[in-house]
Amino acid sequence: xxxxxxxxxxxxxxxxxxxxxxxxxxxxxxxxxxxxxxxxxxxxxxxxxxxxxxxxxxxxxxxxxxxxxxxxxxxxxxxxxxxxxxxxxxxxxxxxxxxxxxxxxxxxxxxxxxxxxxxxxxxxxxxxxxxxxxxxxxxxxxxxxxxxxxxxxxxxxxxxxxxxxxxxxxxxxxxxxxxxxxxxxxxxxxxxxxxxxxxxxxxxxxxxxxxxxxxxxxxxxxxxxxxxxxxxxxxxxxxxxxxxxxxxxxxxxxxxxxxxxxxxxxxxxxx
Amino acid sequence: xxxxxxxxxxxxxxxxxxxxxxxxxxxxxxxxxxxxxxxxxxxxxxxxxxxxxxxxxxxxxxxxxxxxxxxxxxxxxxxxxxxxxxxxxxxxxxxxxxxxxxxxxxxxxxxxxxxxxxxxxxxxxxxxxxxxxxxxxxxxxxxxxxxxxxxxxxxxxxxxxxxxxxxxxxxxxxxxxxxxxxxxxxxxxxxxxxxxxxxxxxxxxxxxxxxxxxxxxxxxxxxxxxxxxxxxxxxxxxxxxxxxxxxxxxxxxxxxxxxxxxxxxxxxxxxxxxxxxxxxxxxxxxxxxxxxxxxxxxxxxxxxxxxxxxxxxxxxxxxxxxxxxxxxxxxxxxxxxxxxxxxxxxxxxxxxxxxxxx
Ligand SMILES: Nc1ncnc2c1ncn2[C@@H]1O[C@H](COP(=O)(O)OP(=O)(O)O)[C@@H](O)[C@H]1O
Ligand SMILES: [Mg+2]
Numbered sequence: 001x002x003x004x005x006x007x008x009x010x011x012x013x014x015x016x017x018x019x020x021x022x023x024x025x026x027x028x029x030x031x032x033x034x035x036x037x038x039x040x041x042x043x044x045x046x047x048x049x050x051x052x053x054x055x056x057x058x059x060x061x062x063x064x065x066x067x068x069x070x071x072x073x074x075x076x077x078x079x080x081x082x083x084x085x086x087x088x089x090x091x092x093x094x095x096x097x098x099x100x101x102x103x104x105x106x107x108x109x110x111x112x113x114x115x116x117x118x119x120x121x122x123x124x125x126x127x128x129x130x131x132x133x134x135x136x137x138x139x140x141x142x143x144x145x146x147x148x149x150x151x152x153x154x155x156x157x158x159x160x161x162x163x164x165x166x167x168x169x170x171x172x173x174x175x176x177x178x179x180x181x182x183x184x185x186x187x188x189x190x191x192x193x194x195x196x197x198x199x200x201x202x203x204x205x206x207x208x209x210x211x212x213x214x215x216x217x218x219x220x221x222x223x224x225x226x227x228x229x230x231x232x233x234x235x236x237x238x239x240x241x242x243x244x245x246x247x248x249x250x251x252x253x254x255x256x257x258x259x260x261x262x263x264x265x266x267x268x269x270x271x
Numbered sequence: 272x273x274x275x276x277x278x279x280x281x282x283x284x285x286x287x288x289x290x291x292x293x294x295x296x297x298x299x300x301x302x303x304x305x306x307x308x309x310x311x312x313x314x315x316x317x318x319x320x321x322x323x324x325x326x327x328x329x330x331x332x333x334x335x336x337x338x339x340x341x342x343x344x345x346x347x348x349x350x351x352x353x354x355x356x357x358x359x360x361x362x363x364x365x366x367x368x369x370x371x372x373x374x375x376x377x378x379x380x381x382x383x384x385x386x387x388x389x390x391x392x393x394x395x396x397x398x399x400x401x402x403x404x405x406x407x408x409x410x411x412x413x414x415x416x417x418x419x420x421x422x423x424x425x426x427x428x429x430x431x432x433x434x435x436x437x438x439x440x441x442x443x444x445x446x447x448x449x450x451x452x453x454x455x456x457x458x459x460x461x462x463x464x465x466x467x468x469x470x471x472x473x474x475x476x477x478x479x480x481x482x483x484x485x486x487x488x489x490x491x492x493x494x495x496x497x498x499x500x501x502x503x504x505x506x507x508x509x510x511x512x513x514x515x516x517x518x519x520x521x522x523x524x525x526x527x528x529x530x531x532x533x534x535x536x537x538x539x540x541x542x543x544x545x546x547x548x549x550x551x552x553x554x555x556x557x558x559x560x561x562x563x564x565x566x567x568x569x570x571x572x573x574x575x576x577x578x579x580x581x582x583x584x585x586x587x588x589x590x591x592x593x594x595x596x597x598x599x600x601x602x603x604x605x606x607x608x609x610x611x612x613x614x615x616x617x618x619x620x621x622x623x624x625x626x627x628x629x
């Protein structure tokens with residue numbers, strides 16, 4: 001189990017100190033309490049899963065982290081400092097990237113352009129440089145293109161580079177969305193049900209990519225997942241939510257043997 | 272000659288980012304430039320310049336401007352006529368207030384002023400979208416026309432309420448006023464089209480263009496990758512209005528010479544430019560040219576063929592024009608929102624694979 005200053009995982013990876021900490025978050029939509037007084041932390045370099053039945057408030061939690069929802073109560077701490085209220089684009093600029101439960105790609109653009117948008121944080125040329133193109137803008141475009149091509153190779157989507165996103169099948173769209181998030185070289189990567197709606201083979205590919213990202217780039221990952229098997233294989237620590245409350249938090253083994261979790265989640269069928 | 276990229280291997284990302292990656296396209300582009308700058312000016316007469324080339328060039332700039340806003344950034348605008356009027360009146364005030372400055376800079380400054388006005392009217396786009404934004408820009412259209420009619424300062428208190436362009440020269444050659452020769456006004460407009468075309472292409476090929484398209488395709492996702500919606504929408508309004516302001520300034524100073532605001536820059540102008548963008552192709556610079564060419568040439572063609580050759584009455588030909596344009600708008604909106612530019616692209620794609628389509 002974790003302590004204040006990191007820990008070593010079962011497979012021997014060293015996990016660092018706390019990167020993000022949610023403190024007593026409560027989020028309401030009118031009368032509906034989507035999240036009730038939840039606290040948990042995400043440590044540097046770990047794969048942290050959030051699980052729970054449909055409607056438990058998992059996506060809402062991710063939306064709080066990425067700035068779409070503003071919780072009525074609680075604090076968000078990032079890199080040891082309390083985060084002021086921020087717009088989503090400011091959160092992105094801090095080094096937090098994400099994917100959505102329902103794919104949110106730019107349908108009118110090619111795969112390459114979609115992934116290139118992930119590099120925005122590294123594009124410093126202003127609109128006048130852009131208008132002139134030669135010089136700063138072109139140089140920046142080429143440098144960032146190189147970074148993007150690495151991601152494209154990494155996720156094995158070279159052959160669809162120039163394809164308009166709208167023409168891709170679902171599984172590939174999910175992969176392109178991951179590519180766009182990775183292109184940002186985020187410190188923290190949030191994945192909302194990255195494997196939902198995929199067949200077994202696609203799920204295996206996606207699991208492999210997630211592990212590789214964590215392994216090769218050292219990216220901290222927080223992911224929401226439905227498939228218990230997948231969660232147990234992938235994650236270092238798991239938060240379990242039910243009806244907006246946290247009912248469990250620990251390593252997969254600890255969570256699996258937690259009676260509350262068994263009652264609330266593992267016992268009932270879910271899909 | 273085969274149209275394809277076989278044998279052309281891109282060895283760098285710079286090559287891959289070219290405007291015309293296929294050699295044949297590149298040669299055609301140089302050929303068009305050559306003809307536009309070195310052949311047409313010596314070959315045209317007044318009729319062709321006034322009926323075809325000048326409106327085509329000037330509307331192309333306006334269409335590029337509107338296309339950046341609507342086609343690239345996804346923000347609807349029905350205020351094009353009003354913004355052209357801002358360009359025209361700004362140019363007029365600058366020409367009369369600073370006669371010593373070259374008209375070239377007056378036109379650019381008029382574009383700059385229009386950009387600022389456009390940004391101000393673009394502010395509502397942060398809160399409202401689609402239909403409501405269209406209505407807000409429509410209000411801008413009517414307000415601006417009303418303003419230029421109502422406040423005599425804008426037309427220097429002239430008795431007629433019109434503005435008319437005094438003679439101005441570039442390198443000693445008149446480009447505005449009564450003594451202008453056709454080729455000179457053509458060249459003056461062409462230079463602006465050339466500059467605007469390149470600027471627009473540059474602004475849409477890289478980061479800036481992707482920010483706009485991200486906002487257009489899905490604003491929530493755009494925010495999550497770090498696009499500031501305020502900045503990018505306003506920059507689209509500014510850039511778009513700059514182009515539209517330049518076109519309004521040219522329309523007034525070089526093309527018409529004298530202008531009554533409601534007549535020259537009324538709501539019909541807003542729709543005309545919007546139709547150019549829709550027919551030509553949303554989100555395409557080439558489409559902006561194609562749409563402008565189409566809507567400028569169509570009435571000329573109909574008039575020459577139907578009235579001139581077949582002897583139809585003029586009003587019948589005009590009605591037919593309305594019907595054709597209306598039908599095309601409907602067809603393109605429903606079947607091919609990317610317009611003529613997309614038809615062209617599809618044709619090229621087929622050609623590239625021909626004769627082995629698989
Ligand atoms: N934007 C919203 N407006 C109103 N209610 C919402 C909104 N987003 C989520 N909710 C509610 O919050 C609860 C949790 O939803 P969600 O976070 O999507 O669950 P999960 O991702 O765990 O399936 C649900 O009851 C849902 O209806
Ligand atoms: Mg969800």
